[in-house]
Amino acid sequence: MASAEAHLEVEALPHISEGDMNEIRAALEKGDLTAAATKAHEILANEEKIQLHIAVTGESGSGKSSFVNAVRGLQDHEEGAAETGVTETTMECSPYPHPQDSHVTVWDLPGIGTPNFRPDTYLKEVQFDRYDFFIIISSSRFTCNAATLAKEIQAQGKRFYFVRSKVDQDVSNERRLYDEEGVLKAKGKQATETRPQQFDEMAVLASIRQDCERKLADLGIRSPQVFLVCRDDFSMMYNGPRLLKTFLDDLPSEKKLSFLRPLAITSKEVLRKKKEELMKYVLLKSLASCGASAVHTGAASADVDIAILVTSLKEYCRTFGLSEESLQKLAKQVNKPVKELKAVIKTPLDHEITKDVVIKLLTKSLGGAVQYTSLLMKVLPEEWQAIGCLVSAAIAFPTTFFLLRNFLSDAADDAERVLQKALEGTTQKSHLWS
Ligand SMILES: Nc1nc2c(ncn2[C@@H]2O[C@H](COP(=O)(O)OP(=O)(O)OP(=O)(O)O)[C@@H](O)[C@H]2O)c(=O)[nH]1
Ligand SMILES: [Mg+2]
Numbered sequence: 258m259a260s261a262e263a264h265l266e267v268e269a270l271p272h273i274s275e276g277d278m279n280e281i282r283a284a285l286e287k288g289d290l291t292a293a294a295t296k297a298h299e300i301l302a303n304e305e306k307i308q309l310h311i312a313v314t315g316e317s318g319s320g321k322s323s324f325v326n327a328v329r330g331l332q333d334h335e336e337g338a339a340e341t342g343v344t345e346t347t348m349e350c351s352p353y354p355h356p357q358d359s360h361v362t363v364w365d366l367p368g369i370g371t372p373n374f375r376p377d378t379y380l381k382e383v384q385f386d387r388y389d390f391f392i393i394i395s396s397s398r399f400t401c402n403a404a405t406l407a408k409e410i411q412a413q414g415k416r417f418y419f420v421r422s423k424v425d426q427d428v429s430n431e432r433r434l435y436d437e438e439g440v441l442k443a444k445g446k447q448a449t450e451t452r453p454q455q456f457d458e459m460a461v462l463a464s465i466r467q468d469c470e471r472k473l474a475d476l477g478i479r480s481p482q483v484f485l486v487c488r489d490d491f492s493m494m495y496n497g498p499r500l501l502k503t504f505l506d507d508l509p510s511e512k513k514l515s516f517l518r519p520l521a522i523t524s525k526e527v528l529r530k531k532k533e534e535l536m537k538y539v540l541l542k543s544l545a546s547c548g549a550s551a552v553h554t555g556a557a558s559a560d561v562d563i564a565i566l567v568t569s570l571k572e573y574c575r576t577f578g579l580s581e582e583s584l585q586k587l588a589k590q591v592n593k594p595v596k597e598l599k600a601v602i603k604t605p606l607d608h609e610i611t612k613d614v615v616i617k618l619l620t621k622s623l624g625g626a627v628q629y630t631s632l633l634m635k636v637l638p639e640e641w642q643a644i645g646c647l648v649s650a651a652i653a654f655p656t657t658f659f660l661l662r663n664f665l666s667d668a669a670d671d672a673e674r675v676l677q678k679a680l681e682g683t684t685q686k687s688h689l690w691s
Pocket of ligand 2: 365
C-alpha cells in the first residue's frame with residue numbers, strides 16, 4: 258500500500274451545510290463520537306440519494322437512441338439497449354438507468370419537429386422539469402427546431418449541449434474525394450479552394466464544428482458549443498475531454514460524483530477527476546465509520562464500522578473499473594486476454610473485498626496509528642482542524658482515514674496501469690490519452 262506521506266496534498270471537501278457542520282462540531286465538543294459519526298452517516302446517505310437525469314433530445318433519426326446506448330456502454334443489439342432504427346422509432350420518453358450506477362438515468366426522448374411532437378408543446382409533453390440538463394443531437398446542421406428548443410431550455414434556467422452525431426459518415430464522405438494516398442482527387446474550383454491537398458481528418462472535424470457553431474449563432478444562440486460524436490467510437494469521442502470538462506464544470510458540486518462514477522475510464526483526465534471527487538468524501542466516510550463497537554485486529558483494536566469500509570472500498574474498485582465484469586468487458590473491447598489486464602493490478606478486486614480483507618488492512622494501518630495521528634493534522638483542511646484534534650483521540654479516525662485514502666490512491670494507480678496495458682499496441686492511444 259502507498260505510504261501516507263506520498264499523499265499529503267490537501268483535497269477539497271464535499272459541500273456540507275453550515276447546520277450539518279455545526280452539528281458534527283457540537284457532538285465532538287461533547288465528546289460524543291457516536292453522534293458525530295451518525296451525522297456523517299446521515300450526510301453520506303443523503304448524498305447516496307442524489308439522482309442525475311440527463312435528457313437526450315433532437316430531431317427524429319438524428320441518433321438519439323444510439324447516443325443513449327453509447328453513453329450507457331451498450332451496443333444497439335444488447336439486452337436493455339434503447340431501440341434504434343431508420344424510421345421514427347422513439348415515441349415516448351423512456352428512462353434508461355446507467356447499468357453501472359442507478360443514480361444516473363439517461364432519458365431517450367421522442368424526436369422534435371415531427372407531426373407527433375410540435376416544438377411549441379414539446380417541452381411540456383416531455384416533462385421538462387424532470388431533467389438536470391439536455392443534450393440536443395443533430396446529425397447535420399442544427400435547425401430552427403433545435404435553436405427554439407435551446408432558447409426555451411435556457412429561458413427556463415437549465416443547461417443544454419449541442420452534440421453533432423454520425424461524424425463518421427461525414428469523414429468517410431469527405432475521404433472519398435481523396436485517392437488512396439490521401440491526395441485530393443476533386444479538381445473543381447470550389448473543391449480545391451475549401452479543402453487541403455492532403456486529407457486531414459482533424460481538419461474535416463474542425464470544419465463541421467465551426468459550421469454548426471456558426472449556424473447556431475445565426476439562429477440566435479449566444480456562444481454555442483458543439484461536440485462531435487460517433488456511435489461506434491463513443492468512448493473516444495472526438496471531443497471527449499472537452500465535453501467531460503464542460504459537463505463537470507457546469508454540474509452542481511453535489512452531482513459531480515454521480516456523473517463521474519459510471520463513466521468508462523477512457524483517459525487520464527477521467528481517472529484524475531474520479532479520484533479527485535472520491536477523495537473529497539474520505540473524511541466524512543472515516544468519521545462515519547468511527548464510534549462503532551471495537552473491532553479487534555489481533556494485537557490492537559479500533560472502534561470502527563467495518564461495513565462502511567467494505568462498502569467504500571468496493572465503491573472505489575467499481576468506480577475504477579476494478580471488477581471482474583468491467584475487466585472482462587475491457588478485455589473484449591481491446592481484444593486481449595483478461596489475465597494480461599489483471600496482471601498489473603495490485604489491490605483486491607471488487608468481489609475480493611470482504612470484512613476479513615478490511616480487518617487485515619486495518620491491522621496494517623493500526624501499526625502506524627500514532628504516526629497517522631500527527632500526519633492527519635498536517636493534511637486536514639483548516640475548517641476540519643478542530644474536529645481532527647477531537648477525534649484523533651479515538652484512534653479509529655486517523656487509521657480509517659489513511660486506510661481509505663491509500664486504498665483509493667492505489668486503486669487509481671491500478672486503473673491507470675490497466676488502461677495503459679489495454680492500449681498497448683493499439684492505435685487508439687492518441688484519442689484515449691488526450
Ligand atoms: N454511421 C452512423 N450511424 C448512426 C450513428 N448514430 C445513429 N446512427 C444510425 O442512424 C439511425 C437512427 O438512429 P436512432 O438512434 O434510432 O435515431 P433516433 O434519433 O433515436 O430516432 P427516433 O427515435 O426515430 O427519433 C439508425 O439506423 C442508427 O444506426 C452514428 O454515429 N454513425
Ligand atoms: Mg430513438
